[in-house]
Amino acid sequence: MNAIIYDCEIIKAIPPQLQTGIKYCKGWRDFKNMGISVIGAYDYLENRYRVFMSDNFDEFQKLVDKRDKIIGFNSLAFDNKLCAANRIIVRDSKSYDLLAEVWKAKGLGSEFDIENSHRYLGLGLDKLAEVNLGLNKTGHGDLAPIQWQQGKIGAVIDYCLTDVHLTKRLISRILETGQLLDSHTESYGKLIKIPFFIK
Numbered sequence: 001m002n003a004i005i006y007d008c009e010i011i012k013a014i015p016p017q018l019q020t021g022i023k024y025c026k027g028w029r030d031f032k033n034m035g036i037s038v039i040g041a042y043d044y045l046e047n048r049y050r051v052f053m054s055d056n057f058d059e060f061q062k063l064v065d066k067r068d069k070i071i072g073f074n075s076l077a078f079d080n081k082l083c084a085a086n087r088i089i090v091r092d093s094k095s096y097d098l099l100a101e102v103w104k105a106k107g108l109g110s111e112f113d114i115e116n117s118h119r120y121l122g123l124g125l126d127k128l129a130e131v132n133l134g135l136n137k138t139g140h141g142d143l144a145p146i147q148w149q150q151g152k153i154g155a156v157i158d159y160c161l162t163d164v165h166l167t168k169r170l171i172s173r174i175l176e177t178g179q180l181l182d183s184h185t186e187s188y189g190k191l192i193k194i195p196f197f198i199k
């Protein structure tokens with residue numbers, strides 16, 4: 001498969017958890033000021049994991065340009081926009097966002113509806129991985145920039161690559177069965193059909 005899975009972590013932390021000595025951006029939509037600490041990726045074509053930081057972001061751009069499909073989890077609303085704010089172009093037309101596909105499969109549409117936010121509870125990567133794979137994330141996205149600024153670089157890279165790995169395992173399940181167990185709090189354990197198209 002001529003595709004990659006990718007995930008980004010940010011440099012500046014997200015308010016309101018203010019800690020002394022930590023730099024913050026204005027919030028989860030402040031893509032211009034977040035910065036990218038690390039991009040983790042899995043390349044299906046070469047069957048290997050990759051790590052990209054400021055010294056080799058150009059290599060990530062080359063990889064994205066060479067692949068037909070760019071897979072992520074919440075990538076349309078977050079990672080693609082973060083990359084664009086840092087002059088890395090990941091075209092939405094090449095993107096497959098697993099989170100958006102889960103939402104669509106459950107009849108929620110492909111974009112988050114803030115007025116009905118309770119309907120999205122229990123549909124994150126951690127819960128989907130727990131229900132479908134018996135695995136969990138190794139941290140939280142809001143803590144990663146704090147760890148990065150504290151010099152815990154290895155922990156952030158490990159967290160990022162774990163998210164990539166969990167996404168890969170969920171994609172493998174979809175490719176094998178065409179569905180995932182529903183992790184939603186209201187319908188725990190039901191099967192939901194998730195389409196996956198290779199163009």
